């Protein structure tokens with residue numbers, strides 16, 4: 001059974017038809033990378049997976065359960081986490097509080113359990129020494145690694161990444177990618193919107209290319225590097241591969 | 243005998259100082275109860291204004307616009323006389339609580355709406371993506387961040403409300419200004435116009451000035467702190 005399933009998903013913002021009958025399945029443990037030009041609907045696709053956007057029509061299934069406006073809080077809490085382009089750490093809390101808030105308030109962990117968990121994941125992202133600082137005092141790369149640790153603290157089966165390195169200074173991109181590569185060795189299901197083709201090549205099981213609200217090509221990273229079918233994909237890759 | 247420099251006029255005020263104290267107490271009592279009503283209304287309508295539901299937004303908008311674009315004196319008369327004629331007179335004291343509470347609530351709602359809207363959208367999304375429901379989002383993530391934006395202007399709203407207790411004069415209230423007026427026009431006490439109004443003004447000033455200075459100092463220091471955070475926030479290397 002697919003971990004994430006989008007079935008005939010359509011999304012419109014007013015008159016703007018952004019997703020056009022998108023069908024997509026992501027298996028448990030799969031690493032899926034979504035690429036495509038700006039405005040093609042990549043973010044909207046990922047945001048439908050945790051109902052930050054509710055589809056205008058169609059169905060979204062998470063781990064077999066249909067996601068609805070009624071059950072989204074519960075399903076999202078149990079099964080998905082998200083890492084944003086702009087990090088979205090809570091600026092009024094220390095790093096440690098950022099990491100322990102959801103485990104304590106939503107997952108019924110004791111303070112001690114939550115902090116152990118937090119230090120475990122801070123160690124994984126290499127920022128154990130930053131537990132007691134406020135996020136705004138950190139560099140972008142560090143903030144994003146903290147955001148990844150926060151997502152991991154929910155211990156959900158799915159992590160969604162929406163352009164996690166696009167807001168970063170070039171010199172801090174690699175430290176975030178390294179953490180994600182490390183993460184990809186686990187059985188966690190990852191959906192990553194990114195233009196980092198090196199990363200895609202290294203970790204993706206499958207890459208999909210979106211244009212104008214549709215998935216127009218899908219395949220392994222090698223397929224995309226060696227012989228993509230569509231002219232449009234060739235053009236696009238030619239532009240973004242440095 | 244009503245002159246500003248007449249010792250007799252000033253003396254009369256000293257003798258009847260109890261009247262002014264009573265007015266002050268009534269004004270403060272009215273202000274406190276009205277504040278509670280205003281806070282309650284402000285929170286309800288402020289949250290409605292920031293919800294995703296169009297209908298809730300519209301209801302909140304109508305309340306705020308109607309209250310802010312009609313005179314508070316009219317609202318008081320309406321509550322007092324209109325309700326009295328329809329046989330449901332709420333009485334002067336309750337009219338004061340309700341009218342001032344409802345009036346101030348509209349301003350509170352705007353302050354709270356602006357505070358919540360000052361929090362970046364990404365904060366709501368991060369909270370939702372973690373599985374926080376509406377109450378959890380608000381309580382742990384949004385309110386703690388908006389409170390510093392809300393409190394200084396809210397203090398100013400409170401100052402205005404304290405001054406607005408004087409509008410109760412129109413329905414024959416017992417607030418500070420109404421009692422001052424009765425005092426200067428009273429048969430036994432009348433005459434000390436200038437001194438009485440000066441005393442009344444000084445009392446208002448002594449309550450309101452510290453509050454509004456406090457609010458503006460608070461605002462300045464919060465702005466300074468934000469600038470500091472911003473400077474610290476420029477990327478440092480790991």
Ligand SMILES: Nc1ncnc2c1ncn2[C@@H]1O[C@H](COP(=O)(O)OP(=O)(O)O)[C@@H](O)[C@H]1O
Nearest residue numbers: 013016018036037038039040041042043044045
């Ligand atoms: N909340 C929104 N309201 C209106 N239009 C939106 C909204 N979110 C996205 N869009 C529009 O939908 C289209 C797809 O956006 P998005 O999914 O963010 O694309 P991508 O992530 O591929 O750049 C764009 O044209 C964008 O302007």
Ligand SMILES: [Mg+2]
Nearest residue numbers: 042043044163
């Ligand atoms: Mg996007």
